[in-house]
Amino acid sequence: MIVVLGWIALCAISFSQASKTVEILTPGLNTIKEEEILRVLAQNKTESSENFTFVELVSNLQNHTELTKNAADQEWRIDPPEISWTNPYYENFRTEIDRETRRLLQVVPTYEPGAGSVSSECKRQSDVFQRELSKFTLWALKMYDATAKIPSGLLNGNVNQLGDFDECVGIKGSDGIRGKYCLAYLQLDIDRSRPDLVHLHRLLHSHYAFRSNMSDPGHRVPRFSTVNWAICTPAACSHRDVEISLRQTLAKHTAQTGLKITVQVDQEMCQVRRIEPLPTSTIIVGLLFAGVITMSIVAAVCDHYALNSNEILLSFSLKRNFNKLISFERAEGDIATLHGVRALNAMMLIVAHKCMALFFNPYMNRTDMAEYLGKPWTVIGRAASLYTDPFIMLSGLLTTYSFVGRLNKYNKLNVRNEYLSRLLRLVPTLAALILFCTYIMPFIGSGPQWNLVVTHHADICKKTWWRNFLFIHNYFGFENMCLTHTHHLGIDTQLFALSPLMIILLWKKPKIGAAILGAVAIASTVLRYYVTYFKRLNNYVFFGTSIRQLFDTANLSYILPTHRLTVYIMGILVGYLLRNCPKGYKLNGTVINIGWIVSSLMFIGAFIGPAKMGSIDYIYNPTHAATYNAFAPIGWCALFAWMAFLAHTGNTNDWLTRLFAWRGFLVSTRLSYAVYLTQFPVFFYNVGQTRSAEHYEFFRMLFNVSEFLWIIITSVILTLLFDTPFQNIKNYFLKKSKNTAVKSD
Template identity: 65%
Template sequence: MGTFVKAWTIVLLVKLSYAGKSVDVITSSGLNTLEEEEILRVLSRNESTSVNNFTLIELIDNRRNHTIETEDTWHEEKLSVPHTSNFFYDDYSEEIDREARRLLQVLPAFDPGVGRVSPECKRHTEIFHRELAKFTLWALKMYDATAKIPSGLLNGNVNQFGDFDECVEIEGSDRIQGQYCLAYLQLSVDESRLDLKHLHRLIHSHYAFRSNITDPGHRVPRFNIVNWAVCTPASCSFKDVETSIHEMLTRYTSQTGLKVTVKVNKDMCQIKSKEPVPNETIFVSLLVMAIFVLTIVAALYDHYKIPASELLLSFSLKRNFKKLVSLERRQNDIATLHGIRAINALMLLLAHKSMALFFNPYANRTEMSEYLGKPWTVIGRAASLYTDPFIMLSGLLTSYSFIGKLKKTGNLDIKDEYVSRLIRIVPPLATLILLCTYVIPYIGSGPQWNLVITEHANICKNTWWRNFLFIHNYFGFESMCLTHTHHLGIDVQLFIFSPLMVLLLYKKPKIGAIILTVFALFSTALRYFVTYYRELSNYVFFGTSIKQLFDTADFSYTLPSHRLTVYIIGIFMGYLLRYLPKDYKINKVVLYTGWILCTIMCCCAFFGPAGMGSINYIYNPIDAAMYNAFAPIGWCAIFAWATVMYHTGNTNDWFTRFLAWKGFLITTRLSYAIYLTQFPIYFYNVGRTRSAEHFAFFSMQFDLNEFLCIIILSIILTLLVDTPFQNIKGYLMKKSEATKQLSKVQ
């Protein structure tokens, strides 16, 4: 009670001393802007001893952020608990008080205790403020680790990650631990204010992607959302942090044309983990080590010619490495397919890399968007186009293999074909799921780590079974484990129906050709009408909304019915290559006409939508529908024509010779592993990014260190898992064939 009387006595004395004068202490500092709760909270710091009290006059004076005192007006009263953690304070109390006051006038500290937050959060916030006023090191670090308003906002430098490592390493008094929270802020402006709309466009880098704060962000970047880091005591929950940020921003924006929506996710508030590594992680790590040891042991048996089971020798590192680097072609090899794979795999790597780049903060993000808003960026925007040749090649090889067996034996063992397919693709897929779910989340950290790594791992823990049933592409892109493997689901589902398509074409060529053509046309029409009426876009145009991208994936891109056209083209190609003799010659007019038409179709598919990448493009559903319906056909046409012409000896130009280069045999053997490993590596680097960089297109888009990492991990996955299980598959198939032959003899 004595403290309260003293405080109000000082207020009355000040009023009397300013009688008849203009009192600008109250008006200039804006007492009406101070919340009653904040006044009481600051006054509650007062101690029973008067020398430790913090008065209302000091509070009001301390809130005058538009001026800086030129003389020492800091009172002798002590603004902290009696026992501070800063052991320098007793010797330099006056200097520290003065310097702390001036610093916090210029750069006020974030206050996690504002608003309706938990009592423990408030209590620890009080301790933080008191220790900050004494320049205690841990409090200064918490203050320092929180993001500050930077320069370059109009150049898109709005995503501020603060200092992640400094924050999570904090251990303060009263068992206070540092907590790093990455908050999401959605800025909206008064639409009648053209001046604000112009600034808003620059801040958000011309809306290269249009996103909402509620959009999922673990696989597609929420480009329009501001990421802002704050460092708080760990006792403040994510809801406390959201409340305090909202309260503070509301005070500054309540009378402006700006509105801010705040969202803080639980997983985006991180502390230094002290939990032991889960048993599952230890088990998976031991399993990987056991496979590695097995390959070494098998290599020793193989090298020293020690008798061993063929199953053991299937894991021989020596034998598998020789297979990987061998340039010897198999019998009936279709030479150009290896180059087609390599070209499209490289294009896909670059396209996926460009998507990952949009997750990171950049000091010149607006300049980056203007640079990428050029027509030539079609190279990265047409990511969906580069997967179509893989589907076509899958149909081609399936048809080519099945018809070869039908011509040789007259029948097709469908069960063996399905088992062979599963042995080929499941082991590397299972290995990657185990690593992404149980190992990778524990080998790194960073501001966005929980968003792009941990959240994805949690999805895999719940939905991994869908991947092994190859139905994961039907459950929505946002809840898919290993989203980039949707292609596997499509491929397996089309493969299941491939025996029916091939048998129909083999036994009834004319009727089969007509039926398959009708299905191909139906698939093309389906892509067109679904894209048009749902306003989808398979091409990433400038200003694409995140919702539009997810809808496109869910309603078109990940559905086998929409990818059937190019698969049927592959079925027809496999049939032709089996029946056309290698010395078959076609008319020169037909040859050149085919090259001209296919080249035009390829150019239209690739360069046709370039205008949609312009920064001024306005979405047109007809453009999107035409692209989705016909671009896959045009892009695949040039590769299909080159393959048929080269295989039948009708051409030997530089393009087909390049596609048939023997070096691409190695990339073919690595292609499946490269396909699997690229996304985990890209997002690993996104998750560990800690600060904004200056965007430079070539050095970032063509990150040689990252590509080298993908190649190395792909080689390891191929040698340790992929090739050994292919060897096992070959061994089992030979054994099964021998058993069948023996039963026939008997």
């Protein structure tokens, strides 16, 4: 828009000085009603008028413009819808237009798509573009206008320029030329012997909140040190052509400076407007979802009117499932405080994940953002790994509580049924999400980074989906994982598979079992410390951490069950105590107080202890990182475990336990699995749709109410259509098998 306004101003000045008097902006134009302007602009969107020049557009908006001596009395009208791929006024105003083109391109140089050794077709279309740009033909001006320009605020981090995505992909030019939008990656390197440039480089890159290279995977964690620069080019130019020509163009402007720019353009980051029909796979999956929705509605009608229906069909009843979702009725043996623990950590995890998603977007004040986030209290968003540990502990606790109850009652455990029950609980909802994110989501939006954060994930899932259903996807690397945020399911399921062995050992030989499990927990803690220290990993996102270090931390520690055993075994031991300690079991008051003090100090240490690691001036220390990774999970979970034990055995009923035992958290528990699955698709949808830089404001960006509402809405839909129905089916078959077993006995 600035370029356009500047061009109009230059044009008006030069025309006022030209020998031939042409009134570009006459008083008559000011009297034109807004409705008339909108009507003309609306017509200008059609194929026949997409190639109007600015001069032509202005002439169509006035009744009294004198273009020639014979046109003085011409009535105001819209030209007939004839396709014109060049500026029809160029021959009449060749001198003026050539002069203004020269002036404009001197002020804001153009990107040359045909520079360097590009393909012959790219070169041909580039020549057409350059020729038509010199004539101020509208489609060529749009291509020039949609390409990113050097902005203001570079020293405040406004380096990522997304251009105009929609303007670019909507271009139709002469000789079949179409617009192609490419988001190029630029790596800016400087002469490190120049301290003045070093300081400027630090400001440009927002104090290196993350350090990255162009070779780092960018679909899960943003390449923060890489500059994103939009290029609008003729569609015949491949991503290699764009890379070659951009490198050539930049070389002209950076020669003999202290700046060196490396250019990379990935094929997936070049986009044209989609005109092909939807793939068959997308249509099939869409029909599948439509079928599930239809069946749920039919089941709800049958349920509401008490029609004679199959129990499997009624399992999908929206009415029945919604009533279950909002029910405040507790199950028998429910451990009340655990619902609040789950809700708190789920909320903290959403905030931490949102913080990471925000780094994908461009900001006009990104350096201010980095300085703001370099404060100790931002530990709340940096300790994302910490908030997943309670879920692992709760899994071990609830599994043990359930298994020991069955062992005490029946003296045996049907392991096969437990495994099948687990699969029916997890797989249908996970399958629905994978199908949606792989075959539906890529076609419901667009944007500069859409292919990076949406389509790329879908492509990975098309190749590796089977790993997720075998729950082994966490062993193949964070960057190669279908829906990387589901790594927790792999860890939890693998630990669950081992749980019968550990729980039966503890049940049969309590002392020996506890000693063995304690030794395994210690070994897991030592393993976390060892690998973090010697591999220089870090589970805490500190200032200046490299993307490679984050991926290595995930692959070598965070996503491996051997490194998460400590808190799982904590859960097993607490679950065993809860099942075997009677409700009236009373502890000594001194023991209770000591327990509160110790667990609270451990909790605070886990949360606040690493705060200095979030400082903008922090220098990596492997001892800090190893200590945090080894002991923070234990400290964070200790308070929750102590509170659950005291509340369930009746040793406390203070305000904290009553808060965590609030019945409203029953609803959040039923939604927790779906919330866990849907949050990143919602975050990445919004990242992919982002088309321009915003002004960063911490609370407005982080606590995006509409985004949280969408997470809740999608979670409710996923729960009602897939999660609860298949739990109903599971319960139906388990009940049926029990009845059959009783009859046979």
